[in-house]
Amino acid sequence: MKVRVITAIVALIIFIPILLLGGNTLLILSLLLGIVGISEFLRMKHRFFVSTEAWISFLGVIVLILPRNFWHHIPLIQSSHIVFYFLAFLLLLHTVFSRNRFNFDDAGALALATLYVGTGFHYFVQARAVGLAVIMFGLLIVWLTDSGAYMVGRAIGKHKLAPKISPNKTWEGSIGGSIVAVIVVSGLFTIFNWLPQYHFFELLVLALLLSIAGQMGDLIESGFKRHYGVKDSGNILPGHGGILDRFDSMLVVMPLMAILGMLS
Incomplete structure (x- = not known):
């Protein structure tokens, strides 16, 4: 219980000022939290953090967390959903070339986990922006x-x-x-x-x-x-x-x- 309380106090000391600041500071924190979050899912799936599927998942979380106006400056890409679809397609393609080491169920689980984590932290940032x-x-x-x-x-x-x-x-x-x-x-x-x-x-x-x-x-x-x-x-x-x-x-x-x- 003592460790739990100390961790909570330290986390709040770090988290509250960043929450008050908002903006890019909170965005950076959310990106880090999102990457750690998807890495926890990868660990539960017994996937290496340096594997192809891991890097696609990391990139997917980053893409989804970034604010919508970020994509307005990139030609041909007006939405994070376009990039996410492309990354999901790469996960499916990876099932073809992985020699059954990475299958359709794995691709589906990682795509859904990426959507879950990335979307959640995206709206966390957006809520503070409001x-x-x-x-x-x-x-x-x-x-x-x-x-x-x-x-x-x-x-x-x-x-x-x-x-x-x-x-x-x-x-x-x-x-x-x-x-x-x-x-x-x-x-x-x-x-x-x-x-x-x-x-x-x-x-x-x-x-x-x-x-x-x-x-x-x-x-x-x-x-x-x-x-x-x-x-x-x-x-x-x-x-x-x-x-x-x-x-x-x-x-x-x-x-x-x-x-x-x-x-x-």
Whole structure:
């Protein structure tokens, strides 16, 4: 527990100032986090970091995280999706020349993981570009849902939420975490008028949807860790695991914020 707390404090000391600065500083951090995140997936797949599929995956994450206006300056390429499709095609082509060392299932898994990690961090950067209040709305929901679910689950949790995927999670904890997040975040942002474009009821609905999505993100990551037989996605954060362990909810919440029109 001591190691976990120390890691969290150090991470926040580094993360909060970068979050406040935003801009290229946050973009660089997001690119680094994305590369580490996909490298954790490669490790779970038992793929070398210097392999062809690894370099394609690294490049794919970078391509997806970069802001949209980056591609406006490159002739013939107006969107990251064009480049991503080309990289996905290279993964498929690699199955032909790898002599069955790299197959179609591997290509599909890496393409989906790249899309998952790259898109999540892309909208993380975009959320900060829209405004500090917007990104904090999403992050607070994730943090409060996680903390609330842990405390409520430990206190009264009895009914397992997904025992075959994450045996420690309970329905009581899940519901309690969402209630805590929705009430605290909606009340806080309404009192201080941090998102004046939304009414209180709208904030309630958005907070509830994002809280549920965050928990789904947590379960998704637990699911593929269970599939690959690992406890943590990595060990870069002592006591917390890897980047995917810490950002699993955010990688789902931030794209959903874009879908809900919060990042436009």
